[in-house]
Amino acid sequence: MPNESFVRSGREENADRAVLSAPALSTTPSQGAHGAVVELIDVGKVFGATTALSHVNLKVARGETVAIVGPSGSGKTTLLRCINFLVPYDSGRVYVNGQLVGYREERGRLVRDSEHNVNQVRKRIGMVFQRFNLFRHRTVLGNLLEGPLYVLRVPKREALTRAYEVLNMVGLADKVTAYPDQLSGGQQQRVAIARALCMQPEVMLFDEVTSALDPELVGEVLAVMRRLAQQGMTMIVVTHEMSFARDVADRVAFMEGGTIVVDQGAREFFTRPQTPRIESFLRRMSLA
């Protein structure tokens, strides 16, 4: 599998860079010379009788956007959740910034890591869900401040400044005092993205974030994600939006039966489908 994905250069001149760059939280030394932000090695997960993941390998470099596509039930969500350990994988290893997630090594064996250490990893990973999952009892601003104030424990002033910057970036500066149920789905999803960005994550995980939206609201969310990618955010995007995968992702990983069967450059993935299976998948997505 060709893993030598290119890291796009020339993003530094982007005007919005100040908002979104700066992996300010590199408290752990990056392991390995390759400097992958996320690396999955031979990851497996079994739910009862269902093998959700088996032998998954994936490497995502800093600044890269990887789209994960594949049929329903192929394990895309499970893969994403293993990265921040919302799903505890049961074989293989997941590294984020060179740090093993969810386990630590003791005399050559892996033992479950403490809740505290898992949280340390999680706060550097942003996750956006299909159904937004905003805190219903908090305003937009409240949603954005929750993590920075209570998890990162940054000073209120700093958290506020950042929250307003991010809200401007997602175009919702006029909604600070609104409650989630007073917003459209597209607006809620942009707030959810903003909430994750306020944590200054090293990587953002998106799980079909436009699937629950009315068609006319999909565009505004994709636009925000596109901008993020251009600004150099590292992103792993599970999506059914093939045009987004084609235009924005650097690479596409195609999943089937719990594993990544093809991982290649986005352009090649769409122009030269490697297997008949992918061809028919793309045809079904009406884009081949």
Add this chain to the structure above:
Amino acid sequence: MLQFARDYLPFYTIGAVVGMGLTLTSMLGSVAIGLVGALGRVSERPAVRTLASGYVAIFRGVPPLVLLYVVYFGLPSWAHDLGIRFLMDLLSPLNNRILAAVVAFALNSGAYSTEIIRASIQSIPPEQTEAARSLGMSYWLTMRRVIIPQSLRVAFAPLGNEFITVLKGTSLASVIGVTELMRDAQLAAAATFQNLVAYSLAAIFYVVMVIILQQMVSMVEKRFSLHHA
């Protein structure tokens, strides 16, 4: 009747205020117990869950009147008979009628509050927890910042009903001589021999208090709700 009302209205009013005060303090204890109990009921540790369920099973089963007798007549004298200094110091405050009533009502109502708050915690979609955990929040931080604040909004109305139940239950405190509304009615009846009038006036007082409370609960509930649209 009118003459009776004119004579005894201030007397009843004081009784009503005492009853309301009893209810407020008991409910404060009840909700505090309910919070701890509910957290116990949803705990990941089986021993803690069992403890919390045990409390609920026992205190929901004991009639409040029996509990009142145990707390007021039973506990302090039991400690005295045992002669254990620590227990005597701990339980002698229960010789105070009002305190004994508050403790008994709070323990009784606490079992119901535990179940109300537990149900409200479990009604919060698990996605809320997931979102919190994905931000790096610990179990307790998630509880404190996300789950409890939302579930208290859900629990508000049923806790309001519980408040009304406790208010009516405070009439039981008359049997240990707390001069709340019911006790006042008994005294008025004894002094005038107008039983029907004396107790009916007390009934009217209760009804009015409950109606006012109900209004307040639904007013606050609207402002406090998770639905803002």
